[in-house]
Amino acid sequence: MVRDTNMRILLTGANGFVGPYVAAALRRICGDDVAVVATSKDGGPHPAFGQVEELDVTDAAAVQGAVAHHRPTHVIHLAAVAAPDAAQADPRNTWRIHVDGALSLANAILDKAPDCWLVHVGSGLVYGESAKTGQPLDESTLLAPIDDYAATKAAADLALGALSRRGLKCLRMRPFNHTGPGQTEAFAVPAFAMQIARIEAGLAPPVIRVGNLDARRDFLDVRDIANAYARAVSNSRDLTPNTIFNVASGVSWRMGDILDLLLAQSSAKIVTEQDPLRLRPSDLPCIVGEATRARTLLGWVPEHPFEDTLVAVLEDCRARVARAQVG
Known part of the structure; x- marks a missing residue:
């Protein structure tokens, strides 16, 4: 794999649990010279990023301005209502953030940086009722969300798929459960x-x-999730736009x-x-994912035993x- 030394990554939702892990994975996989612009609804100093730029993804004008100013080669879209319970408590806000936010980014990329790749972070929960078969869920499984969190993630996922027909270079990630040090008690x-x-x-x-x-769930270490996003960035030039990737352990x-x-x-x-x-x-x-496509096209495999992750979380x-x- 040849590293692109001109990568400029706009990261939304950088103040969240996963953001710092993604930044570390990008530097490890894409090289130390990758430029990461960290953004979040609440900007300010951050121990991992130094500074986080204020950006509300539901403010279409602000998003247009950020994309035009930074001219990113890739956007990793993490900004979301992280916990399903919180999403359910305020459905209107959840729809606004998950769907309007994703569309604001997509349209800004099409208008201001059409060569930019959007790595959209959805959710394995979009498969919902389809999990009742008990079989591992692959990317062709019917989307059948059962709550507002999953429904909004599915709606954004499908909307971005449609925009790919207008030239959006999007990779649609569907991560399953993940945890690690720093995650809140909402999980x-x-x-x-x-x-x-x-x-x-x-x-x-x-x-x-x-x-x-x-209940049985498919769990990964957050570092393995972050590695998948970084590998999506590093391999993007060899990928077909609108490719969907489950990120799952299969266990x-x-x-x-x-x-x-x-x-x-x-x-x-x-x-x-x-x-x-x-x-x-x-x-x-039971919800369990099937991630052969990520293994094949991204060269991604989970590297961290979940038992070790549990030790780290408790510490x-x-x-x-x-x-x-x-x-």
């Missing part, structure tokens, strides 16, 4: 780990409140087994208790609890 793995860390610190009784522990993890692995790292005696508020009636029994949560106590 299951750090929610488990933070409860353990608080119990160990004597800040909470030795009871973990849980939802459906029998389904039972949520109860994930919790057991986290509990095994603790010497505290902890019991679990089901919390009706954490039970989602729409929970699909991060312990450090966060300790810092909060000192603060």
Whole structure:
């Protein structure tokens, strides 16, 4: 693979969980001289980027201005309502950010930088009801979203596919579950780990409140997800516009087994208790992805054992609890 030394990457949603991991992956895979322009709705100083430029992706004029000014070779679009529960709490805002934001970027690229590639970060949850077959989901699987988060991700994904017919050079990424240090408690793995860390610190009784522990999900380390996005950028010149990529491990993890692995790292005696508020009636029994296309066309493979990821998440949560106590 020949590295392009003139890559200029506009990264939206850089203040989120995945942003710093993507920046690190870009430098590792595309070279240290890759230029990364980090943007987010709330700009300002950032430990990983130095400075994040303010950019609201739903402000079409601002997006046009940013694309015209920076003339990126690639845009990696991470900006989103990250957690499905938050998306469900304010559906109108979710539709605005996921669909209007994606279309603002796409139209700005077509108008101001037509040679630029858009790497759109969607979601494996777009397959929804199709997961009830229990079979691994590939990119040809019917989209059948079951909530506002997945429906808006699917709508943006399909809209960008249509814009490819007008010349948009888009790669449509569909990542499945991922976690790692720095993720918020709005997600299951750090929610488990933070409860353990608080119990160990004597800040909470030795009871973990849980939802459906029998649900099975396809999980990856966030670094593997970031590597897939960086490889999409580095391989873009050899790819067909409008290619869809699942980013998945192909392995389904039972949520109860994930919790057991986290509990095994603790010497505290902890019991679990089901919390009706954490039970989602729409929970699909098993979601697992099939990512042969990413392996074949991007040369991507997951590199980080998920057991090691769980160790890192719990250590991060312990450090966060300790810092909060000192603060």
